[in-house]
Amino acid sequence: MAAEQMVAEYIAEAFGTYSRRRSVPEVRVCFYPFVRLNNTIWLRNSIVRVRISDILADAPADVLRALSFILVADLYRRRAAKRLIRLFEDYVECEEVVVAIARIRRERERLTTGSHQGEVYNLKQIFARLNRQYFGGGLRQPRLSWSRRRRLDLLGWYDQELDEIVISRLLDEHQVPGYAMDYVLYHEMLHLRHPMQIVNGRCHYHTPAFRQDEMKFDRYEDALKALLQLR
């Protein structure tokens, strides 16, 4: 059985224990590439959404069951049985998990230079300008950084866990037009405006609303054309 399905069943079981609801709400589970162990649950419109760090995707069934009970208990401001809490904590404190978390964080951090100042473009300045132009200045600025490598496969990404937008150093060149550079950062800024959605247990980053906003970019088609010519 897929881990998502297994957790969904444990969550439903836990609702029977902690909630007075007569029916179990619809459960949607998603494993998410968190950099640390960050597991969340929320209930809205009779849908329970559960996000679990993918570090736990291979955890034994009893650990996932314990976590499901801990999350649902939390939702109702109650405490799961001590036995379950201990079972879960013992697992996440084991060396294998601790090492996995440290490795993932190091790998993600290694992808970026940690600096927003490039040779040609300054990401902070571009962010501020696009923020005024498209977001009424209302967008909170995360960390901004150039990538270490000149990546063509991924021109930009938003790392939610590190709260950092990273832009490929490939774009930090005179022959890259300003509007193409702007567009890549604009796309990543939209990820701040439109958080990831979970639909039928799957994570959706580019929702229809996201795509609609994307088209509001001034020189949308010119930018796509320019980006296709990069190499």
Ligand SMILES: [Zn+2]
């Ligand atoms: Zn995207």
